[in-house]
Amino acid sequence: xxxxxxxxxxxxIGAAIERYRDLAKYLITIFAAVGALLAAGTQLxxxxxxxxxxxxxxxxxxxxxxxxxxxxxxxxxxxxGILKPVELSFDDVADDPVxxxxxxxxxxxxxxxxxxGDVRLLLDTAAISEEDRAGWQQVADDIVTHAAFLRMQATFxxxxxxxxxxxxxxxxxxxxxxWGANPPATAAAPAAxxxxxxxxxxxxxxxxxxxxxxxxxxxxxxxxPIPALSVGGKEGEPRVVTLPRPGCTPAQFxxxxxxxxxxxxxxxxxx
Amino acid sequence: xxxxxxxxxxxxxxxxxxVWIRGRRVRFPGAGKRPEITDAQEPxxxxxxxxxxxxxxxxxxxxxxxxxGWLVRAGDEAVQVLRTRARRxxxxxxxxxxRRGG
Numbered sequence: 378x379x380x381x382x383x384x385x386x387x388x389x390i391g392a393a394i395e396r397y398r399d400l401a402k403y404l405i406t407i408f409a410a411v412g413a414l415l416a417a418g419t420q421l422x423x424x425x426x427x428x429x430x431x432x433x434x435x436x437x438x439x440x441x442x443x444x445x446x447x448x449x450x451x452x453x454x455x456x457x458g459i460l461k462p463v464e465l466s467f468d469d470v471a472d473d474p475v476x477x478x479x480x481x482x483x484x485x486x487x488x489x490x491x492x493x494g495d496v497r498l499l500l501d502t503a504a505i506s507e508e509d510r511a512g513w514q515q516v517a518d519d520i521v522t523h524a525a526f527l528r529m530q531a532t533f534x535x536x537x538x539x540x541x542x543x544x545x546x547x548x549x550x551x552x553x554x555x556w557g558a559n560p561p562a563t564a565a566a567p568a569a570x571x572x573x574x575x576x577x578x579x580x581x582x583x584x585x586x587x588x589x590x591x592x593x594x595x596x597x598x599x600x601x602p603i604p605a606l607s608v609g610g611k612e613g614e615p616r617v618v619t620l621p622r623p624g625c626t627p628a629q630f631x632x633x634x635x636x637x638x639x640x641x642x643x644x645x646x647x648x
Numbered sequence: 649x650x651x652x653x654x655x656x657x658x659x660x661x662x663x664x665x666x667v668w669i670r671g672r673r674v675r676f677p678g679a680g681k682r683p684e685i686t687d688a689q690e691p692x693x694x695x696x697x698x699x700x701x702x703x704x705x706x707x708x709x710x711x712x713x714x715x716x717g718w719l720v721r722a723g724d725e726a727v728q729v730l731r732t733r734a735r736r737x738x739x740x741x742x743x744x745x746x747r748r749g750g
Contacts, residue, residue, distance in 0.1 A: 490730060490731075490734075495728075498721065499719065499730060499732070502705050502719070504703040504713060509734070516736065
């Protein structure tokens, strides 16, 4: 056995191929667990809260979903390439220059021949006995079995990096989806609170008395401090409601500065 | 395949066998020893048909004969010599995993 050749193993090649497949299954299981963990933390119900106000999050949600689904498809595609059965015939091996060259280097596999091509010649020729041909047939079986292992090895070597990349893309996609699908709660509008009435006394100017005298029930009702309640309006222009007084009419008006001023009193007047 | 392509042979008193194929003389010394190949344009007059234990396959491109555990494949350009019996050694199974030391 040449020094560069792998040493014999107590297992068989079928077991070695299965190990590659198991490795692929472990990888997929790990990816699936990570994906499930990430997906479990995603509040899908928050999708309904997305609106045109969150275009960046809508875009992230769609892109993340596409990326995650694409990554899942890619992982499954690559995994199936490893898990599917290897179909090889001796002619397939002999006709594949790369595979044949690899096997030619493993001289202990060749039964004394120098190449896979020589083995094919010995199998095909009518110039050897059936007993000798049976011996070469066993050599060919060993070659095909080992070729299946080499092909599985090559398939796995070509698949694990794309598998890892697809898994990373899946994680990025799920994260983007989670970010996009969960917009922050908008600050709630402050509840409308009606201003509490404030007891005031209104002193009218001459213009105020002229303007409001009739509404208040006469000139007498417009003189002096008028008990009232400030119920809103703006600073400097309160909306006031005069309190009922004998002979006067309650009225509501906005007290502009030209008409007078409203001064708060400590407590509401007694009824 | 013409008559000229058909191999002719001679069995010598020392039990060696000589076969003429495609302008070459192939001598099987016997006792499982590797055959010797030399150029020879014409077979000798006493050469005749192949003995029954010399197997052959003749086509327009190549002639293959085997005898005494050896196979000779002669084309117009190259000659190849191979053993007819496969040697199978134990432990031709390989694995990247679980390899035992020692």
